Amino acid sequence: MESNPLRTSVIGSYPFPGWLEMASQNLAAFGPEDLAELQRDAVVVAVHDQVEAGLDVITDGEQTRLDFNLSFYGYLEGIALESASPRRFGPPAHDQRGRHAITSELKASRGLGVVEEFERLKQVVHAGHPGLPATLKASVPGPYTLSGRLVPNAALGYADRWAVAEALLPLVRTELERLVAAGCREISVDEPSMSCYAYREDTRRFVDLFNRTVETVRGRTRVCTHLCFGNYKARAVGPRQIAPMFPAFLDFHCDEMHVEMASREFAELELIRLIAQRCDAAVGVVDVKSYYIETPDDIARRIRRCLEHAPADRLVFAPDCGLSQTARWASRRKLAAMVAGARKVREELGLRAVG
Numbered sequence: 001m002e003s004n005p006l007r008t009s010v011i012g013s014y015p016f017p018g019w020l021e022m023a024s025q026n027l028a029a030f031g032p033e034d035l036a037e038l039q040r041d042a043v044v045v046a047v048h049d050q051v052e053a054g055l056d057v058i059t060d061g062e063q064t065r066l067d068f069n070l071s072f073y074g075y076l077e078g079i080a081l082e083s084a085s086p087r088r089f090g091p092p093a094h095d096q097r098g099r100h101a102i103t104s105e106l107k108a109s110r111g112l113g114v115v116e117e118f119e120r121l122k123q124v125v126h127a128g129h130p131g132l133p134a135t136l137k138a139s140v141p142g143p144y145t146l147s148g149r150l151v152p153n154a155a156l157g158y159a160d161r162w163a164v165a166e167a168l169l170p171l172v173r174t175e176l177e178r179l180v181a182a183g184c185r186e187i188s189v190d191e192p193s194m195s196c197y198a199y200r201e202d203t204r205r206f207v208d209l210f211n212r213t214v215e216t217v218r219g220r221t222r223v224c225t226h227l228c229f230g231n232y233k234a235r236a237v238g239p240r241q242i243a244p245m246f247p248a249f250l251d252f253h254c255d256e257m258h259v260e261m262a263s264r265e266f267a268e269l270e271l272i273r274l275i276a277q278r279c280d281a282a283v284g285v286v287d288v289k290s291y292y293i294e295t296p297d298d299i300a301r302r303i304r305r306c307l308e309h310a311p312a313d314r315l316v317f318a319p320d321c322g323l324s325q326t327a328r329w330a331s332r333r334k335l336a337a338m339v340a341g342a343r344k345v346r347e348e349l350g351l352r353a354v355g
Contacts, residue, residue: 005312005351006303006342007056009282011226011258012139012188013322014046014061015331039064043124049328053335054343057135057186060121062324064113072146075112078104079150092233102153102164108171114140115178122183137224138184140175142191142213143168144206162205169213176217188224189214189254195227195245196238203248211253224256224282231321234289242268250278258282260320263289266302269309276310284320285341286334293333299341312351317342
């Protein structure tokens with residue numbers, strides 16, 4: 001896939017406007033046409049903010065999802081949705097997210113909803129920003145990450161999380177194939193659970209699972225993956241070290257691999273050299289867990305550090321993670337600074353962005 005020197009991108013999610021937060025907590029008050037209007041209007045807002053920032057890659061901000069992956073369970077057949085959180089009080093943590101029981105064979109006869117999201121994104125961009133040079137990206141949770149909120153059921157053949165992930169793999173792969181058929185040029189197959197648990201699981205098994213998930217779309221679209229350490233309520237869930245993932249994760253069949261750096265003060269930055277030898281290295285240069293607003297000069301300094309380890313045509317810059325847990329006012333300013341910083345270094349190097 002073609003690279004764009006010092007490309008600016010996003011992971012996928014973007015904060016909901018305040019009115020959408022309120023609406024999402026009162027969905028029963030709206031009719032189907034009202035909800036469709038809400039969804040489209042929210043995507044218009046997310047696209048506007050990203051275009052205004054000047055990003056090379058934009059998404060729909062995942063505005064029609066209640067959560068990065070929890071919303072996907074509404075498309076799965078064979079599960080009993082659990083709406084109650086197991087712990088409702090006290091400081092936020094991952095044990096406040098519910099899990100869903102498997103009650104029969106896992107299916108997704110309606111797909112996972114991402115194709116519809118991508119079609120809506122295309123419509124919004126065509127209507128409001130015709131001729132926009134930015135690439136439109138869709139994001140899909142990989143089967144291992146998607147399996148995390150499902151309770152295994154040995155009686156039905158889902159003995160453990162790995163068995164659940166294997167059952168989800170063809171469902172995810174079909175969604176990827178449908179996205180490519182819809183004209184999606186860039187897809188992020190997000191597997192943050194793999195990076196969170198690389199320290200304790202078989203990393204080669206992760207690689208095999210990922211590669212089989214993307215095998216039918218490899219070479220037909222730009223395949224990206226996002227590796228971070230968790231961001232629910234801005235909290236990490238795994239030890240924030242890249243080293244346990246390597247060298248195994250270097251064998252992922254992807255065109256772009258994103259790693260969280262800004263929140264870790266760029267620890268292990270030298271490892272992007274290894275990524276860049278296999279694919280484009282996407283580096284998190286904006287800390288989504290902090291309300292310090294990076295300046296363009298901050299970003300430019302961080303990019304120059306990255307250039308000490310990888311060439312410009314192998315580098316992509318993005319926030320550390322999705323922005324859904326960061327207030328919109330801060331997200332807008334952080335994205336604008338990121339793009340301005342990248343532009344500054346491009347100009348220093350005499351580089352031209354590729355449309």
